[in-house]
Amino acid sequence: MSFSSEVKEELALLTPPARHCRIALIAALFHMCPALTKDSAGIRTENAFAAKAYEHALRRTFTADVERSESGREITVQVSGKEQVRTFLETIKLDPVMPTPEEGARKTPRRGETAMVSKVLLQKTCCRKAFLRGLFLAAGSVSDPSRSYHLEIAPLSEEESEEVKGLLALVGFQARCTRRKGRSVVYMKDGEQISDFLGAIGATKSLMKLENARILRDIAGNINRQVNFEAANLKKTGIAAMRQLEDIRLIERTIGISSLSPALAQAARLRAENPDGSLLELAQASNPPVGKSGINHRLQRLGEIAERLREKEEGGAAWQ
Numbered sequence: 327m328s329f330s331s332e333v334k335e336e337l338a339l340l341t342p343p344a345r346h347c348r349i350a351l352i353a354a355l356f357h358m359c360p361a362l363t364k365d366s367a368g369i370r371t372e373n374a375f376a377a378k379a380y381e382h383a384l385r386r387t388f389t390a391d392v393e394r395s396e397s398g399r400e401i402t403v404q405v406s407g408k409e410q411v412r413t414f415l416e417t418i419k420l421d422p423v424m425p426t427p428e429e430g431a432r433k434t435p436r437r438g439e440t441a442m443v444s445k446v447l448l449q450k451t452c453c454r455k456a457f458l459r460g461l462f463l464a465a466g467s468v469s470d471p472s473r474s475y476h477l478e479i480a481p482l483s484e485e486e487s488e489e490v491k492g493l494l495a496l497v498g499f500q501a502r503c504t505r506r507k508g509r510s511v512v513y514m515k516d517g518e519q520i521s522d523f524l525g526a527i528g529a530t531k532s533l534m535k536l537e538n539a540r541i542l543r544d545i546a547g548n549i550n551r552q553v554n555f556e557a558a559n560l561k562k563t564g565i566a567a568m569r570q571l572e573d574i575r576l577i578e579r580t581i582g583i584s585s586l587s588p589a590l591a592q593a594a595r596l597r598a599e600n601p602d603g604s605l606l607e608l609a610q611a612s613n614p615p616v617g618k619s620g621i622n623h624r625l626q627r628l629g630e631i632a633e634r635l636r637e638k639e640e641g642g643a644a645w646q
Contacts, residue, residue, distance in 0.1 A: 330467045333524065333532040334375035337463055340528045341382045346447070347456035348383045353418040353443045354460025355380045361402055367411040368393075368404025376463045377401040388414065419444035454497050459527040461490060468520065471539035475517040481509030499523055563604065570597050570625050573632035580635050590631075593624035 327335070342348045361370035369380050377394075381403045384392050390410040395402045405414055448454050461479050469476040479490055487503045487510040494501045494512070499519055501512050514520055517540050524533040574594045577583060583591050596608045603611075609621040616624075 329470045329532070329535075331375070332535070333468055333529050334373075334463055334466075336529050336531050337459055337527065338375040338378040338382075340459075341379075341386055342452075342456050344452065345387060346450065347453050348387045349418060350443070350447050350453040350457040351383050351460045352380065352387065353447055354457045355383075355464055356418060357443060358461065358464035361404060362411075365408060365411065366393075366404045366406045367414045368402060370400060370402045371464070372399045372401065373464060374401060376460075377403050379460070379463050388417070390414075419446050448493070451497060454493055455526045455528075458490075458493065458497065458523075462527060468524075471517065471520075471536040472543065475520055476513065476515050477520045477523060478511050478513035480506065480511035480513075482512060484510045486510070487512050494523075497526060499526075564602075567597070567601055567603075570628065571601055573629050574598055576632045576635055577628065580639075586628075586631075590624055590627055593621060594628055596621075597625065597628075 342351055355369055355376055356367075359369040359371040359373070359376065361368050368384075369377065371377055381392060381394055384403065384405070388405060388410070390405040390407065390413070393402075393404055393406060405411065443457060448457060465481070466477070466479045468478075482490060484503075490512045491501050491503055499514065499522070501514050504511050504513065514523065517536070521533055521536050521540065524530075524536060574583075574597060577586070577594065583594050586594065592612060593608070596603070596611055600608060600611070605618045605622055605625075609616050609618050612621060
């Protein structure tokens with residue numbers, strides 16, 4: 327099961343204790359998956375988690391009988407009867423643009439034909455979170471946190487995206503909008519924000535799983551950075567040591583190590599005998615011992631001497 331499915335499975339079992347929050351949840355799910363005729367009102371969806379959450383909230387909020395039916399993968403959860411439908415629509419406070427039941431058969435509205443939600447239902451922060459829970463159940467997804475951080479609600483119309491983005495801002499989340507395959511998407515990519523969002527909509531178990539994944543990713547990231555840093559240092563040290571050995575061989579071939587001062591001669595012999603040794607190891611092997619900066623200075627002096635010898639050789643070759 328994907329991480330998205332795990333989150334939705336957890337959310338499907340949570341029913342807000344407060345009636346006003348349940349109404350906000352119902353309104354969100356109805357907006358995303360509306361099924362309305364003159365004699366019935368509910369949702370129609372292939373999303374089993376959304377259907378379960380809707381059914382639980384509906385049964386706890388309305389006295390009317392709740393009907394559930396399945397046809398293939400499609401699930402319908404609704405209340406029936408003109409009075410029950412009227413009560414349902416009045417309860418979720420649809421805006422006037424939403425058609426009310428009337429005599430004769432009605433066509434089930436599609437997404438975008440209903441208002442997102444009446445602002446009356448979202449005056450409290452808890453109701454806003456319940457509404458966002460419904461939106462995520464119906465049209466949300468979140469990536470596996472062990473691989474990446476990405477949470478989105480899609481597809482939406484541009485108007486819906488702006489409403490959802492504004493609603494997220496009211497609850498404390500900074501989301502962005504983009505377009506994918508001609509449809510608008512609201513998304514977040516910050517791991518901490520996604521974690522807080524899951525907590526806000528009630529997915530506490532999933533939040534803990536995400537946090538554990540974040541910790542492991544941070545540890546792995548720190549280890550990788552440290553390994554890369556050390557590898558880069560080793561490479562840099564190895565290149566420097568090779569150059570120092572070349573300098574020492576040039577000095578020995580031209581003027582001889584014995585022509586150097588005792589300190590430089592000792593540094594040259596130590597490097598030649600310890601081609602892979604670090605500066606600290608060379609410094610400690612010196613007699614008397616010196617600091618890393620001291621041995622590094624001596625090796626640099628050997629490099630300067632070798633460079634002058636190279637220039638002299640090149641000048642002589644050019645003269646010939």
